[in-house]
Amino acid sequence: MRVVTLLTVLLIPLAAQGDDLGMSPSIQEVKKQHEAQFLKMAGVVSVGIGLDPDGHQAIIVGLDGSHPETEANMPQTVEGFPVVVQIIGSIRAQ
Numbered sequence: 114m115r116v117v118t119l120l121t122v123l124l125i126p127l128a129a130q131g132d133d134l135g136m137s138p139s140i141q142e143v144k145k146q147h148e149a150q151f152l153k154m155a156g157v158v159s160v161g162i163g164l165d166p167d168g169h170q171a172i173i174v175g176l177d178g179s180h181p182e183t184e185a186n187m188p189q190t191v192e193g194f195p196v197v198v199q200i201i202g203s204i205r206a207q
Contacts, residue, residue: 137192137193138192140162140170140171140172140194141162143172143191143192143194144160144161144162144172146192147160147172147191147192148160151172151174154180154183154186154187155179155180155182155183156176156177156178156179156180156183156184157174157175157176157177157183158175158176158177158201158202158203158204159173159174159175159201159204160172160173160174160175161173161175163197165195165197166197169195170194171194171195171196171197172191172194172195172196172197173197173199174187174196174197174198174199175199175200175201175204176198176199176200176201177200177201177202177203177204178200178202179203184198184200
């Protein structure tokens with residue numbers, strides 16, 4: 114019983130780190146890693162997590178619509194997760 118408990122205590126923190134055990138990173142980790150790069154692209158106003166048209170988890174990138182080249186150059190996937198582009202217009206604080 115003690116061996117099982119000890120292994121559980123040791124393995125849980127490692128599993129939370131994703132790649133350390135050959136596991137794929139979570140979509141939250143992928144978004145966090147790539148968000149700044151997306152936001153540097155012309156016309157990108159938001160980066161979030163949602164679902165693609167097939168119901169799979171996806172990185173949702175919101176564009177203001179003023180830079181069509183950004184949409185054309187957007188990757189289709191990032192670390193195995195689909196990237197969905199949505200034209201949402203500019204975002205203004207109220």
